[in-house]
Amino acid sequence: MSVTTESKKKTSTEKKVYDPEEIKVRRVNFSFSKSNPRFYYKNNPFSTHFINALHIVFPTGERFFVNSVLKHQKKITDEKLKKQVRNFCGQEGIHSSMHERFWNILKENGYVIKGYENHIDNLLHKIIAKIEIEGTRINNIDLTATVCLEHFTALFGHAIFMHVDTNKGTVPEDIAELFQWHAAEEIEHKNVAFDVFQKVDDAEYTKRVLLMPIVTALLYFYLSVGTGMLMYQDRKYLDFKKLPKQFMEFTTGLLNDLHSDLYKDYFNFFKRDFHPSFLNDYNLAEDFFKDKSYA
Secondary structure: OOOOOOHHHEEEEOOOOOOOOOOOOOOOOOOOOOOOOOOOOOOHHHHHHHHHHHHHHHHHEEEEEEEHHHHHHHHHHHHHHHHHHHHHHHHHHHHHHHHHHHHHHHHHOOOOOOOHHHHHHHHHHHHHHHHHOOOOOOOOOHHHHHHHHHHHHHHHHHHHHHOOOOOOOOOOOHHHHHHHHHHHHHHOOOOOOHHHHHHHOOOOHHHOOOOOHHHHHHHHHHHHHHHHHHHHHHHHHHHOOOOOHHHHHHHHOOOHHHHHHHHHHHOOOOOOOOHHHEEHHHHHHHHHHOOOOOO
16 A cells, blocks of 8 residues: 555644554564565665665564663553553564564575674674663663664654655565555654653763764664675676666665655754654554554
8 A cells, every 4th residue: 555645745844742542563474475576676686685684684673672672661650651662562573573584585595694684683682782881871772772773763664655656566565565564663653762761861862862873874884784795695696787877776766765855854863852753754654554454
């Protein structure tokens, strides 16, 4: 299902704090066709492998988000936020399992992803999650990183719906629906980690503005490494004469779609009074789910 132009016009950037009535854990069950083209995004290897890198990064990233939020569950006294945390964790767990399911397609196509995935996992769970100096404000670094990355996933989710009509038919339906469902739930629960952070850390502003540039650099570094790794493994399938043109199409196409409209919203994160709900785009998620039969 696509989001209509009318729905897009309703999207607002006004500073209106929206409190989702319910974050729903949907028991989806995606399956992926083995007959999809190797370069399934517009026959472009750069774009396809950037998406594949996201498929690989998401599962361990989602588990990292869940762990960083759950560490503070006992400190949360607000019953509504407690419920939202539970459902946030439920949604993220299913995101992880659905993207992990796509790994089977990658492996059947001959890609070796274990080393890359392990490296991401070690960075998040064995390094960032362990950064803490007792008796100082050097703590909650994992939750800070989660808040930063959840800002990205919410903005990427917004961008997916902004371009869903123009990209219709350019990606196999099974992969497109996976990303639209994931995008809608990222929009739906984008407040949760931030709200927990504000409850448990009185230095949240300083930490998030200092860490966000580092998180941004690491995110794009590892997505670039993943894209390059998969491109290298595909070297026998590449037409090297076409690569410069395909790279330009990637940067002006997929990358531009993900970023062109969102620079302002990215930098809003650095404002002291920032809240994820200031980008009031919940209607995009609502419109996507209203005709879906997900349990």
